[in-house]
Amino acid sequence: MKIHISTDKTIAKLQEEFSARYPYLKLVFFSKPHKAYKGSHAKFLIADGDKTLGSMEKQPKSGDLYIEANMPTWQLERLFEQEFGLHVQVFRKSGNTWLETSVTDDLTLEEQNVKGKASERHHFEFIDPLDYREQD
DSSP: OOOETTTTOOOHHHHHHHHHOOOTTEEEEEEEOOOOOOOOOOGGBOTTTTTTTTGOOOSSOOEEEOOOSSBBHHHHHHHHHHHHHEEEEEEEETEEEEEGGGGTTTTTHHHHHEEEEEEEOOHHHOOOOGGGOOOO
16 A cells, blocks of 8 residues: 655545555554554644644655555554654554554554454443442
């Protein structure tokens, strides 16, 4: 998959293009970098989907980013950082929640996407814990 990075492209547009190929994964942008296998702090989250990629880069640059299904998650995050100065984390869908994939950064994008899809089949029900106060 090839994604074109341009200074006038918005976060939302890039996320949409990525999710068209990986519907159970999401790119989330941050204003600060993170270390491998570590999460990004929520206070650095960039929530404005209308923000352009060029406005987030110190030295705005356009070009193509080639993404392979067998690419480990950490490698994609590093490519965004090294090639374009963009700080991204891949999140995976888990039921109705999006999980940061920092612990599973060694999994490929395809493996992450399959895990996300599999989570839709699980129905989690809340079961009250046993109340020991009612025992004799």
